[in-house]
Amino acid sequence: MKNIFISVTLRIVLFIALAIMVFDFLRVEQKFIQMDRGYIEGFTVQVNTWPGSLMIAILILFIIANLIHFLRMRKNKNTDIRDFITFEYDSTDERAVANTRKAISYAFSGILIFSFFMIGSFMFIPNYFLDHIWYPLFAVASIPISGLIIYAISFTVLQRA
Template structure:
C-alpha cells in the first residue's frame, strides 16, 4: 500500500509541475504570437491551484520521507536502501532482487518510451506556437510512465 501511495504522490508531483510550467509557457506562447503579428491581443487567466497542489504534495512526500527515516533509524542493521526506497523491506530477503529487477524493467521501459515520445516531436515542427501542450505534457509523462512501469513490475515480480 505504501508503494501505491508513493507512486501516486510522485506522479501527481510531476503532473502538477507540468501544469504550472504549462501556464508559464502558454503566456510566453501568446507573447510570441503577438510579437510575430499572428494575433493583436490576448487575455490569460492563471490560477494558483496547480502551485498549491505542488506544494502540498511536496510537503506530504517530505513528511513521509522523514517518518520513514525515523522508523528506519530504529533498526540498527538498516542499510541506505532502506531509507531511500519506500517499498524496500529489510526483513524480506528477496527485496533486493525484486527491487533490482523492477528498476531494470522500468528503466528499459522509460528508455523506449522516451525514444518514442521525443521522436514524435518531429511530426509537429511548429509545436511551440501551435501545440504547446503536446511537448509539455508528453515530456512530463516520461517519469510518470516510468513510475507506473516500476509499480506494475514490482508488484508482478513480488507476487511470484
C-alpha cells in the first residue's frame, strides 16, 4: 500500500518539476516576445536550476526502486514478466490486480473529465498568452497529476474495501 503512494508521489513531483523547469524557459521566451513588440526595453532573468536537479533525482529514485523490485522478484522462480513492470503492487495477488484495473479505469475517466474542463477553461483567458504564459503550461501539467491522484485514492479505497 505504501508503495503506491511512493510511486504516485514521485510521479507527481516529477511532473511538477518538469513544469517548473519548462516555465523558466517559457518566461525567458515571453520576455523576448515582449521586448520584440516594444512592451519592455530590456530584462534580466534568473533561471532556476533546482527543478532540473529535482527531476534527475526523482528519475534516479525511480531507477533505484525498480532495481530493488527487480532483484526481489528475480529471487522468486515463479514470477512472470508482469511482476517486473511496476513496483506498485504484487501481481501475484489477484485482488490487487483487479483493483488496479478498476483504479486505472477510474483514473482514465477522471482524466477525460478533467481534460474537458481544462480545455474549456482556455475560453475564459485571453486569446494571447503573453501575460498569462503560466496558465496553459500548468493547466496541461495538472491533467496527468489529477489522474495519478484519482488512481492512488481509488486503489486505496478498493484495497480497503
